[in-house]
Amino acid sequence: MKFLKTxxxxxxxxxxxxxxxxxxxxxxxxxxxxxxxPAATDAxxxxxxPVVDPNAPVSGGTxxxxxxxxxxxxxxxxxxxxxxxxxxxxxxxxxVSVNEKGEYVPVLAKELPTVSEDGLVVTWKLxxxxxWSDGSDFNCDDVRFTMEGALSDLSQVSASGYRDIExxxxxxxxxxxxxxxxxxxxxxxxxxYTVPDTAGALEDMETWDLNRNPVGTGPFIxxxxxxxxxxxxxxxxxxxxxxxxxxDSVIIKILPSREVGMQLLGTGEIHALxxxxxxxxxxxxxxxxxxxxxxxxxxxxNELLSLNLGASDGTAPADPATAPHPILxxxxxxxxxxxxxxxxxxxxxxxxxxxxxxxxxVPVGTFGCPQPVSEFSLEKANALLDEAGWVVGADGIREKDxxxxxxxxxxxxxxxxxxxxxxxxxxxxxxxxxxxxxENVPSDVLFASWESxxxxxxxxxxxxxxxxxxxxxxxxxxxxxxxxxxxxTADNEGSGANxxxxxxxxxxxxLDEAATITDTAKRKELYCQVxxxxxxxxxxxxxxxxxxxxxxxxxxxxxxxxxxxxxxxxDSANWxxxx
Amino acid sequence: MAIYFTRRVxxxxxxxxxxxxxxxxLISSVPGGxxxxxxxxxxxxxxxxxxxxxxxxLDDPIPVRYFKWLTAMLQGDMGNSFTTKRPVLQEIADRLxxxxxxxxxxxxxxxxxxxxxxxxxxxxxxxxxDHIMTTVAFAGQSLPVFWFGLLLxxxxxxxxxxxxxxxxxxxxxxxTLGEPxxxxxxxxxxxxxxxxxxFVSAAGYMRYLRSxxxxxxxxxxxxxxxxxxxxxxxxxxxxxxxxxxxxxxxLVALDLPSLFGGALFTETIFAWPGIGRLYFTAALKTDYxxxxxxxxxxSALIIGSNLLVDFIYAALDPRIRLS
Numbered sequence: 036m037k038f039l040k041t042x043x044x045x046x047x048x049x050x051x052x053x054x055x056x057x058x059x060x061x062x063x064x065x066x067x068x069x070x071x072x073p074a075a076t077d078a079x080x081x082x083x084x085p086v087v088d089p090n091a092p093v094s095g096g097t098x099x100x101x102x103x104x105x106x107x108x109x110x111x112x113x114x115x116x117x118x119x120x121x122x123x124x125x126x127x128x129x130x131v132s133v134n135e136k137g138e139y140v141p142v143l144a145k146e147l148p149t150v151s152e153d154g155l156v157v158t159w160k161l162x163x164x165x166x167w168s169d170g171s172d173f174n175c176d177d178v179r180f181t182m183e184g185a186l187s188d189l190s191q192v193s194a195s196g197y198r199d200i201e202x203x204x205x206x207x208x209x210x211x212x213x214x215x216x217x218x219x220x221x222x223x224x225x226x227x228y229t230v231p232d233t234a235g236a237l238e239d240m241e242t243w244d245l246n247r248n249p250v251g252t253g254p255f256i257x258x259x260x261x262x263x264x265x266x267x268x269x270x271x272x273x274x275x276x277x278x279x280x281x282x283d284s285v286i287i288k289i290l291p292s293r294e295v296g297m298q299l300l301g302t303g304e305i306h307a308l309x310x311x312x313x314x315x316x317x318x319x320x321x322x323x324x325x326x327x328x329x330x331x332x333x334x335x336x337n338e339l340l341s342l343n344l345g346a347s348d349g350t351a352p353a354d355p356a357t358a359p360h361p362i363l364x365x366x367x368x369x370x371x372x373x374x375x376x377x378x379x380x381x382x383x384x385x386x387x388x389x390x391x392x393x394x395x396x397v398p399v400g401t402f403g404c405p406q407p408v409s410e411f412s413l414e415k416a417n418a419l420l421d422e423a424g425w426v427v428g429a430d431g432i433r434e435k436d437x438x439x440x441x442x443x444x445x446x447x448x449x450x451x452x453x454x455x456x457x458x459x460x461x462x463x464x465x466x467x468x469x470x471x472x473x474e475n476v477p478s479d480v481l482f483a484s485w486e487s488x489x490x491x492x493x494x495x496x497x498x499x500x501x502x503x504x505x506x507x508x509x510x511x512x513x514x515x516x517x518x519x520x521x522x523x524t525a526d527n528e529g530s531g532a533n534x535x536x537x538x539x540x541x542x543x544x545x546l547d548e549a550a551t552i553t554d555t556a557k558r559k560e561l562y563c564q565v566x567x568x569x570x571x572x573x574x575x576x577x578x579x580x581x582x583x584x585x586x587x588x589x590x591x592x593x594x595x596x597x598x599x600x601x602x603x604x605x606d607s608a609n610w611x612x613x614x
Numbered sequence: 615m616a617i618y619f620t621r622r623v624x625x626x627x628x629x630x631x632x633x634x635x636x637x638x639x640l641i642s643s644v645p646g647g648x649x650x651x652x653x654x655x656x657x658x659x660x661x662x663x664x665x666x667x668x669x670x671x672l673d674d675p676i677p678v679r680y681f682k683w684l685t686a687m688l689q690g691d692m693g694n695s696f697t698t699k700r701p702v703l704q705e706i707a708d709r710l711x712x713x714x715x716x717x718x719x720x721x722x723x724x725x726x727x728x729x730x731x732x733x734x735x736x737x738x739x740x741x742x743x744d745h746i747m748t749t750v751a752f753a754g755q756s757l758p759v760f761w762f763g764l765l766l767x768x769x770x771x772x773x774x775x776x777x778x779x780x781x782x783x784x785x786x787x788x789x790t791l792g793e794p795x796x797x798x799x800x801x802x803x804x805x806x807x808x809x810x811x812x813f814v815s816a817a818g819y820m821r822y823l824r825s826x827x828x829x830x831x832x833x834x835x836x837x838x839x840x841x842x843x844x845x846x847x848x849x850x851x852x853x854x855x856x857x858x859x860x861x862x863x864x865l866v867a868l869d870l871p872s873l874f875g876g877a878l879f880t881e882t883i884f885a886w887p888g889i890g891r892l893y894f895t896a897a898l899k900t901d902y903x904x905x906x907x908x909x910x911x912x913s914a915l916i917i918g919s920n921l922l923v924d925f926i927y928a929a930l931d932p933r934i935r936l937s
Contacts, residue, residue, distance in 0.1 A: 099791055105895050107698035115651045115697050116899065191666055193657045224657075241699040262708050263887025263895075264788055286791055291885040294764070295786055298772050302781050479645040484653060487645050505656060512656040530660045 089613060092281050096612030098591055099286045100603070101296045101305040106266065106287070109249035109257065111228040112190045112240060118309065121602035122287055125268050126168065126251030129227035130159050130178065130211075132605050133507050135332050135595040137400030139223050143173065143252060147223060154218040154553035159226070161209040166273045167231045169250045175205035180232035187237045195511065196225050218551050220558060221508035223401075227601070254280035254608035264289060274608070281593075281611035300586050301325045306612075307587040307594060309603060314452040316387045319586055326589045331582040332596040335400055336504030337393045338456070340444075340576040342369055345494045345536040347443075352494075353524045355536040361438045363497065367423040368440075369573040373409050374416035375467040376460060382579050385455055393577025396516070396566050397509045400598070401555065404563040406570055416467040425468065433468035441470040445490065446500040447478040453500060456578065471498075485529020492523040494536060502581050503532075507599055509562055514546050517569060535574030542568050590614060615928070622924060626917050631684075633913050634906075638683065641905055642676045648696055648900045670696060683906065692910075693903035695896070702907040706889060712788065713876035713888035719804060720811040721873065725866070728816040729859070732823030736858075737850055739828060747820070754817030759810070763883035766806050786885035807884040811877055823862050830858040868923065871915035875908065 104118040111123050130144040141147055145160040165173040184190055185197045199219045204212045213225075231250050235243045249257050252275070255268035266287040270280055288305055290296045296308040297315070301322045311319070311329065319329050342363045345355035352358040362368055378392035391398075395406040425433035425440055433440040444460070446453045454475070461471035476490070481499065483489035490496045505512035515521045519538040521531025542565050549561040569575065583596045585603055593610040596603050652658050652666060667673050671682065686693060692702045735747045771785025784790060784803050793799060830836060831854055839849045876890030885891070889908060896904035 097792060107695070113699060115648070188665065189669060191652075191669070193655070193659065193662045194665070195657060195659050195662065198661075241694070246699060261887065262705070263712075263891055264885070265791060288787070288791060289885060289887075291786055291883050295767065295883075295885070298767070298785065302772065304781075304784075477645070479650065482650060482654060483645045484649070487647075503654075503656070511659070515656060532656075 092592070092609070092611040093613065094278070094281050094611070095283050096281075097284045097286060098282055098307065098610060098612060099288050099305045100307045100309060101288045101290045101299060102309040103290050103292050103296060104310070105263065105289045108246060110230070110234075110240070110243060110246045112184045112187075112192055112230060113246065115191060117600065117602065120600040121309070121604050122266065123228070123249070124253070124601040124604035125255045125285060125607050126249050126253040126257060126271065127228055128251065128253045129229055130161070130225075131223065131227055132601055133227070133597045133599040134605075135597055137333070137335060137403070137507055137598050139401060139507065143229065148225075150222060150553045154551075155215045157213045157215070157222045157225070159211040159213075161211065162275070163209050165252050165275050167233070167250050167252055168256045168271050168273055169231070169233065170273065171231065171233055172208075173229070173231075173252055174208035175211050176208075176232045177229055178211045178226060179203050179205065180234070181226060181228065181230045183237060184230050184234075184240070187240065189237070189240045192228075196222065218553055220550050220553055221510045222553060224506075224508050227599070255285055258284075276608060280608040282607075285607060285610070297322065297586070300327050300588065303588060306591040307585055307603075309585055311584040311586055312452070313386050313390060313582060313584070314450070315584065315586070316389055320387070322586070327586055328589055329584055329586045330594050330596055331389070331584040332598050333391075333399045334504060334581050334583045334598045335398060335403075335506070336502050336581040337396070337398070337577040338453075338500065338502050338579050338581055339393060340460075340578065341491070341496075341499050341501070341534050342372075342574055342576065343494055343496055343498070343535060344574060347495055347497055349493055349495050351492075351524050352536065353522055353526065354538060356538075360497070362440060362442060365423060366572065367419045368425075369576075371416040371419040371423075371467060372464060372469065373573055373576050374412050374419065375469070376409075376463050376576065376578070377411040378408055378578060379411070380463075381456060381459055385452060385459065386579060390582055391580045393579045394570075395577065396513060396569050396575070397505050397562055398580055400505075400507050400509075402505070402507075402509050402559050402562050404559070404566045406566060409570070409576075413466055420467060420469075427468045431465070431468060432470045439470070440468060441472060442497040443472045443474050444498040444500060445473075445481060445496055446475050447481050448475045449477075457500065485523055489529070491534040492529045494523075494534065499534070500578070504581070510550060510558075513562060513565055514550065517542050517565065517574070518546050519543050537572065537574035539568060539572060618928060619925065622921060626921050630910075630914060630917060634684065634687075634910060635680065637909050637913075638680045638906060639676065641900070641902055642679065644900060648672065648902065651899070683903075687910070692907040695904045696901045697896075697899055697904075702904045705892060705904060706907060706911070709876075709887060709889045709892045710874075712886065713874070713881070713890065716804065716807060716811075716881070716886055716888055717873040717876060720808050720815070720877075721866075723808055723812045724816045724819060727812055728819035729823060729862075731816070732820040732862075733827060733850065733855060735820065735824045736827030736831065748824075751817035751821050754813045755821075757814065759814060759877075759879040760883055762814070763806075763810050763880060766810055767883070770806060788887060807877075807880050807886055811880055819862060819866070822865060823858065826861050827854060827858040830854045833857075864923070868919060871912065871919050874915055875912045 102118050104116055106119045106122045108114050108119050109123060111127055114120050114123065128142050130142060131139050131147060132142045134140050139147055143162050143165060145162060148157050148159045150157050161175065167173055182197050182200065182203055185192050185194050196219050199215050199217060200213045201216045202214045206212060234245050247260065254271055254274050256271045257266060258269040259267040267284055269284045274280065290299065293311065293315070296305065297318050299305045300308050319327065343360050344364050345352045346358040346360055350358045355364060382388060382390055382392050392408045394408045395404055397404045420433060425435045428434045444457055446457060457471070457473050461473065464471055481490065481501065485492040491499055515532040517533060517537055519533070521533040522536050523529040523531050523534070545561045545564050549558045552558060583598060585594060585596060587594050590613045592613055593606065594603060595606050597605045648670060649663065649667060649672065652663055671679060683693065694700060695702050695705055698705060731747055735744045738744050767785040770783045771781045774782040776782045783805055785806065788800070788803050789795060790799055836849060836854050839853045874889065875893070876888040878890040878894055880886065881888045881890035882894045893905065893908045
């Protein structure tokens with residue numbers, strides 16, 4: 036028996052060893068073209084040695100960008116993560132994009148779209164002579180196809196705007212005229228990506244060849260994809276701008292974590308590291324002696340406190356007045372809280388002074404409406420609370436009608452910066468006699484949907500701290516955050532993001548009006564009124580402005596981050612490698 | 615015999631179905647889920663979210679989704695990945711060679727380290743060598759892999775420098791970007807992950823072999839061999855080891871299916887593009903079809919190998935199938 040068993044086991048081992056022997060050979064075959072590619076492209080860089088001005092862009096070279104996330108899809112219509120959206124921008128372009136200041140810029144269009152007097156007809160003038168990387172012409176048909184793609188049942192992009200287009204006409208190959216059924220205020224953001232009409236049938240979208248072999252008009256084309264390890268993008272020979280891109284290739288390297296990425300950035304194995312946070316500032320400071328710096332852009336998002344005006348017992352009232360929060364429904368309490376929070380101190384101590392204190396729901400961009408930072412005054416805070424009848428108890432915490440001024444605060448677990456911020460907030464508010472009890476939850480729980488009993492949706496919280504903000508156009512953000520119809524309740528199946536359960540008839544009216552006009556100046560005026568009213572009524576307290584941050588080596592020039600989904604890759608044609 | 619076979623096969627199939635039910639239930643109950651990639655974006659309206667939910671069949675209640683998945687799987691269709699849209703089996707096949715390379719080498723080095731050390735430890739029981747080895751083995755078994763891996767990276771891929779000022783060993787990936795493929799480069803990338811895996815898993819095998827050696831050494835036939843005047847070397851290697859190693863071989867054989875899954879932590883820490891890392895990223899994105907496929911193949915392999923061992927025991931020893 037022992038003998039037979041041993042034989043069996045040996046057979047088992049042998050079969051394994053054999054299969055393992057097959058393993059390495061197979062990988063080598065796959066790896067070989069991978070390794071040869073960059074070696075070949077390195078050669079011209081070496082021959083172009085004489086450099087005159089160290090600040091003038093030079094051609095050639097390879098940039099390696101590290102990311103802890105892994106892209107799996109190269110079709111804009113089917114992406115499901117921010118790294119995919121960013122990487123797609125190396126080869127994909129839209130009619131418009133958003134620059135590092137949060138402003139719209141034309142890309143495949145000659146200029147930003149024009150809109151008719153009544154706001155219903157939007158016209159784009161396309162660049163002529165642009166070729167897709169497969170050699171076909173870029174024209175109005177591609178734009179139409181992009182719209183059909185976004186509207187298809189299979190698409191994973193937002194169809195807002197596109198579904199309001201009644202007809203899209205091509206009077207000539209380079210003019211796009213869209214007629215809307217009703218005014219679509221944020222029309223500028225439409226067609227920020229394009230898909231070639233040669234892609235295939237819309238119902239086969241999931242099996243299109245370009246999902247893994249993308250076709251684009253941008254500066255680079257995907258030449259190699261080693262799943263789980265890296266993607267190599269090389270110069271697009273059909274790119275419209277002479278002499279660009281400067282770089283021969285861009286490699287997206289998949290890393291295990293940000294921490295490892297920071298080490299590799301220091302040793303020079305990668306040239307840039309995607310998606311850092313404010314918590315990485317100390318480490319970036321340390322790495323500066325090793326030739327590392329960082330670029331950042333204000334995303335327009337804020338780290339903020341959402342204050343629950345409704346009862347936090349799960350009643351989820353449509354109107355908080357019917358079931359008010361025992362502490363936070365009182366405006367003077369909310370005002371006192373903001374007065375007691377020293378935002379600048381949080382910025383200086385926890386964020387090394389690298390960001391601005393939070394002040395506005397829409398701090399930057401075309402519709403930016405920055406406001407003065409709220410005053411910090413402990414005396415005024417205490418005076419307000421005294422006046423409102425909150426009396427300091429024996430333990431230093433205020434009370435009123437048997438209600439102790441103790442609030443629970445929740446944020447995502449495992450985020451050191453947020454945890455430190457909570458502790459600082461707890462100390463600041465304690466000085467005003469308000470107790471903060473920290474009860475953090477995993478991000479999946481904090482952001483859970485209505486169906487998953489999400490605490491924000493059901494209003495089962497006092498304070499939550501998280502980040503949110505408008506993309507370039509604040510329309511949908513302000514509407515879903517502050518319009519009274521956007522309070523999640525059982526009746527509307529939890530739709531909307533008005534988690535504070537904030538109701539203000541003026542704000543409702545301004546937001547309704549802003550959604551029906553296309554005049555940028557007028558819309559901005561309305562949004563600013565909303566922003567000011569929010570700062571008066573305080574359903575949210577803005578703590579600090581969030582940044583989008585990338586670490587990079589000093590020899591890598593031209594990296595600029597856009598606050599929208601195109602992220603770091605939108606201007607990759609102008610990247611270059613110095614010495 | 616036939617009845618026993620049928621019974622055991624049916625039992626195993628039943629076990630697999632129960633496993634699939636539990637796994638599917640657990641994975642689908644994870645808060646957040648695939649839709650969380652979209653729900654936090656302000657440009658996505660309820661209409662958009664509803665369309666995407668419908669597209670992925672996430673509107674159905676979990677039991678309905680499970681039966682749809684089970685029906686498709688029984689017909690050999692494990693589904694397409696939510697993120698890459700490709701068949702999950704193709705995603706797995708892409709990564710399998712990388713995992714087999716890493717785990718295969720790891721198995722060989724582990725046995726090369728564990729067997730000699732286990733023997734010496736047993737033969738020289740209670741000597742300083744045995745004490746040191748036992749301590750090291752305990753350390754190896756107790757170290758958290760993710761911590762030990764990061765430690766290795768900091769020491770060998772950051773702090774220590776090679777001749778050219780570059781780090782001594784690469785800390786992540788399977789090959790150096792921008793350099794032509796070479797065996798030497800591949801070996802350099804294998805050193806850290808393989809060392810870590812070997813250190814952690816050799817400890818277990820070594821302690822196992824040591825105790826089974828100790829049992830055998832005190833058997834009568836070993837004493838007889840010594841009494842016959844055989845050389846100590848012959849006694850240990852020809853008489854004792856041959857018997858002591860059999861349980862270890864069974865243990866290794868039963869561990870083999872787990873090689874398929876790769877080493878989750880190791881592959882993740884060292885950015886090794888194998889199945890462990892594939893699974894890890896799929897789990898982060900709650901890519902249900904991919905997560906289920908990896909777990910089910912792994913479960914099937916483990917149950918299958920247990921079944922095989924049972925059959926062979928039964929074939930060899932009739933008492934087992936009667937009881």
